[in-house]
Amino acid sequence: FDAALRGGEVHFGTHLDVTSYAEGVRETHNPSGRALPAVVWDFYQNGCSLRLLCPQAFSSTVWNFLSILQEQFGSMAGANTYLTPPGTQGFAPHYDDIEAFVLQLEGKKHWRVYRPRRDAEVLPQFSSANLTQAELGEPVLETVLEAGDLLYFPRGFIHQGDCLPDAHSLHITVSSYQRNSWGDFLEKLIPAALQMALEEDVEYRRGLPMDYLQYMGVANSDTVDARRTAFVEKVQSLIKKLIDYAPIDAAVDQRAKSFLHDCLPPVLTQSEKAQSVYGFPARWQDGAPRDVDILITKDTEVRLLRHGIVRLCNEEAGVMLYYTTENSRVYHKEEPKFIELDPEYTDSIEFLLSSYPNHITVDNLPCETLEEKISLATLLFEKGILTTKKPLVQV
Amino acid sequence: FDAALRGGEVHFGTHLDVTSYAEGVRETHNPSGRALPAVVWDFYQNGCSLRLLCPQAFSSTVWNFLSILQEQFGSMAGANTYLTPPGTQGFAPHYDDIEAFVLQLEGKKHWRVYRPRRDAEVLPQFSSANLTQAELGEPVLETVLEAGDLLYFPRGFIHQGDCLPDAHSLHITVSSYQRNSWGDFLEKLIPAALQMALEEDVEYRRGLPMDYLQYMGVANSDTVDARRTAFVEKVQSLIKKLIDYAPIDAAVDQRAKSFLHDCLPPVLTQSEKAQSVYGFPARWQDGAPRDVDILITKDTEVRLLRHGIVRLCNEEAGVMLYYTTENSRVYHKEEPKFIELDPEYTDSIEFLLSSYPNHITVDNLPCETLEEKISLATLLFEKGILTTKKPLVQV
């Protein structure tokens, strides 16, 4: 927190929220402009909680942690950091639309967690509004977290945390699985399935019965009519037959493409940096550029930097390789990054994916000519997607 | 045609197209501005065809004819009128996205009709581009229409018509069933079904498997993997189960509502006019309004002007009665017209629908009080929806 504030690029509202919750009233106190330490700490001293949004933009540790989690979850991982003064509570009870992992970093916090109140709130699609104490029952869990503790609660579990009178609290909440349900997948899949069915199956293109408006409709829903039965059965059979047209794998690729846009870029270790384009020694020195040529040969051993940083998608416009290495630490600050690939490179990308985490020699790439192998490897190296086993040395 | 042009409100492009098709080239020759007879007939004399769009706006006969057809078809009925000089052709061969009825009004026209060329063009969703003669096979029908003849061809049948050297041609083409297929219905129904399933069934809200991006996707489509099988079966069962959540009747009502917006207003006979608000004698005379009060009593006998001019829809905001009597003869020139009704009037509307075409007395309406009966009948009468058996006479 302190480091982020001193960095000088924290703005109220965009990066930092100042909040309070007392006597059932939840308030936000953000002024406008830059969040300078003297002003922020003054709010804190007056009992306000501080929520640092997007700590991954300020802390490399958080960035690294989330970038590993996102690959494990197959779904974007986000985070907020919360600092709460002793004896206060910053937020009203509520439930969220994400899986939550609370990591206590400093101090202590008293938590109460409640089961979903009804079936419709189990694993909900959307977060709740702020709730009142009167709307809550008995907590299913009540505990005090201390530094090092971890608390998990699923989508839909109501929760509230407050500080004991004698200790402040600093914790980070990691979230994932927002809009990542079967239903979210079907929202992509089913319009595509219907489109395909319309193109391929004349049954979907046949005209509706001329008289259907007369016996169908809510006003007729209790009428017994053979035409109603036939209409309903026809609709049901067409829905069922959508299964045959559902482009499941293509829809997964579309979700993967969106996911890669959501992803944080990978964090590189020092040695990974040295083995990648980011550590490549090209530089300006003594009035001229030095060590500029990327000398990849047939014997260069290469691998993907990470398994999950690329995705091949067959699109109308061609074969696209989406990748995360040029994403920003700030959500969607960059447009989706992709390279259009010659379709004959598809096998090489799949070979790199299946070989991971082992290195392969460029010569082993399943391209037709050596020139193509080197050209593809150089392209991927320049985008930070490929690393070499040894740092590339200039001749 | 002549009458429309003399009316002075025909504009090139908006109401009238000037076209030609010669040596495989289809051209449009519309100048800008108003279509004055001297200019239009000059084009005709030079071999151009004339297409009058929306003749229902200029001719009450066409309006009346289409307003009857739309109710029969349960789908908007449109029309264009074509005037072609002897020995010429105005349009390239093509197929349309509508059912077509060609009525020869004057002169003769030589028609060639061709079957759809492949399965994907049977009952197509969209019209074709202009085709070349080389793309056509043998016609399934070749004939010369004379005044009074009718030619029908379905969506997707390619057609071209040209004039014999010795006779001009005037015909009207009536069209219907545009975007009126089972698939079009499913495009409304299925998103609503999925929305409902998400709300009511937790299976749709459960998270996707954490690793699905790894084994699903087009690149993995040939892989044998038990996880793939499980994923696909889960998706299929969820699609199938959509049947249980599909709000079929509500989706029909939504289509009915759109249809009522598309509809032409009804055409009234002289006696219907006298029995409706349009013939009501309220007027200004000798410095004051006369015969203003609409005196509907419990004994007034009423009925709907037409069966298909109203539709009840249950919407979030309330019970809405959509109606066509205030539509324009020009497509969608007016916004959808509706009245919000007290839900307790639902039965009365349904009673009026089921009694049609018989008259009922206002007293027979299933409202609670006589005041309500008269109030509802007066409201519907004022909108032109209800007619009385006898013209309302002033006391």
Added chain:
Amino acid sequence: FDAALRGGEVHFGTHLDVTSYAEGVRETHNPSGRALPAVVWDFYQNGCSLRLLCPQAFSSTVWNFLSILQEQFGSMAGANTYLTPPGTQGFAPHYDDIEAFVLQLEGKKHWRVYRPRRDAEVLPQFSSANLTQAELGEPVLETVLEAGDLLYFPRGFIHQGDCLPDAHSLHITVSSYQRNSWGDFLEKLIPAALQMALEEDVEYRRGLPMDYLQYMGVANSDTVDARRTAFVEKVQSLIKKLIDYAPIDAAVDQRAKSFLHDCLPPVLTQSEKAQSVYGFPARWQDGAPRDVDILITKDTEVRLLRHGIVRLCNEEAGVMLYYTTENSRVYHKEEPKFIELDPEYTDSIEFLLSSYPNHITVDNLPCETLEEKISLATLLFEKGILTTKKPLVQV
């Protein structure tokens, strides 16, 4: 009024306002949709005033009257018609941004007119809000208009009219000179003058003094500083010199062009119609067009239909002839209508303008060839701009 309502195309809000003013409260009672006589007269019987907007769209008499006035005023002429029940008032006292001419058509109306209350309200740019009786002083005029009377009051004069207990009132208010002041003209002229000065005079392009922000500004307005004096004098001399760059005639043409777009189209007498393209006998008869060719010869005698229906403007894209004959009776329903002319036709247009109202023979047009003379005359005839002394007879 009655005729307009029976025409069936009057809509509340768009064409007709239902208003009342009682006990200092001004209300509008417009329902939605079409204004049917039974509903409108019911409002009237209950004491509401009716304002028919744009009566020129419903009455050819009003259209004709306004089309003559607009040419006299050199500014758009509009109108509203007001029908007020006995013993009521429809509007709160207020002043308008137009010159107003009230013509009493039927019944009587009691008017009170008040001088502008202060200098800033003399000939105001904008209309006032509704005023209260307490804000008014003594009327400068109080009178009762009877059928045939005319009352004029200028922009900024507050007015209110109410009906005597024993008589209704029907009057039309004709308005003109909206946004037609010297200041409105300068708003067009001065940006053009400055643009021209910037292009032609380096004095306007020289940089501002480096330090002017320090001694200029409201905070320094009382400071005595030679640099301030120099800055102010420089600005004043540059404003004064704008006079030399002001393209006065071109700015007038721009206003004229806007005015022609605002104009009503001219109303033709029966004989004018016969002499124009609107009466040209081209028609469809017995299966073919008849009398299509417009046979203008060197001896045809022609003139402009009206003097004010055309305006030549030199624009960047070329010489444009703007004209009003294809305007709509509804304000700005049509885009501005113009023909791009070969610059060498400029003299012919000016010759037609200066000859008006006399006829000239086509041969007298100052074009180079006879072909050009006939071509120009035919073009103008086809647009309804030119009439012939005798109806064009077919050979």
Added chain:
Amino acid sequence: FDAALRGGEVHFGTHLDVTSYAEGVRETHNPSGRALPAVVWDFYQNGCSLRLLCPQAFSSTVWNFLSILQEQFGSMAGANTYLTPPGTQGFAPHYDDIEAFVLQLEGKKHWRVYRPRRDAEVLPQFSSANLTQAELGEPVLETVLEAGDLLYFPRGFIHQGDCLPDAHSLHITVSSYQRNSWGDFLEKLIPAALQMALEEDVEYRRGLPMDYLQYMGVANSDTVDARRTAFVEKVQSLIKKLIDYAPIDAAVDQRAKSFLHDCLPPVLTQSEKAQSVYGFPARWQDGAPRDVDILITKDTEVRLLRHGIVRLCNEEAGVMLYYTTENSRVYHKEEPKFIELDPEYTDSIEFLLSSYPNHITVDNLPCETLEEKISLATLLFEKGILTTKKPLVQV
């Protein structure tokens, strides 16, 4: 350059242009995405020039230099840095709309500078397109700049620079005075003057002559007509009288306000930082915030950080103090920053401005109460506008 590229946040197009000019053809070679050293230096090695846009965002030295210049010039100061390989030219000859100062940093560059070709290009408002060698005459100056040299040329002077075969070139071009001419000032001033004249002087609100469209306009410009003379004289007198209504000081304040939005934020020395809110010791330490209270007393000695960082503007909504301290180093990345002030603080702001660069005690501020003095000083201190003579020490 090298440091900027290594920083990793340089993007092609946004921050860096890769260009070439050979055989009269000027090309841009920007790929998409991030500009990594290996890729950038490869372009350079192949003879491309590099233009680093906005070097002030990457170099504090440039930022500092420009922030001083902007205050001197009273106009935004910008910069680009150019790196050119030996024996090449990166740009076609052209002129710019700014005053240009070329500082040679490394290597050498051969420059040719040409006078404006005609009066209309002296001190032009807009930059030229790329010119061909054939369009140029003889240079007014031809010289080779070496490291440490400075070349100035004014708006409108055509220039081209190329590298000698044996030396690369690195230079920075500082620009200012874009859109900062008397004409640009008049574009703000004159519409305001006309608005004021319309409100205050009825002469501007009087109607135009009814017949002016007939004798005015380009077609009449050669006509001798007393009405023309009168019209022109009236317009001229109204233009001249605008001088009386021109709100010169208010228009300067509006320009100052825009300028403050354009400005770079000030660069602080170490000691200035210690004396400002940016060095204030508020921090998080051992589980609690420390040294949070800003203890300004009546004896605290304060001054503005810089003279040009604030501007008072009287606006309709109130008295606004615009300031630059929260601007971004990237042009207009932040919205204009301002505080609404109680009008009674106006004198205190002016006192701070006139005392600069001397310190004053808070007690000397011309506010009514000591509480107000401290409140104002604290507010300005918190925004970074005010510094204290000694760092604020915590009790």
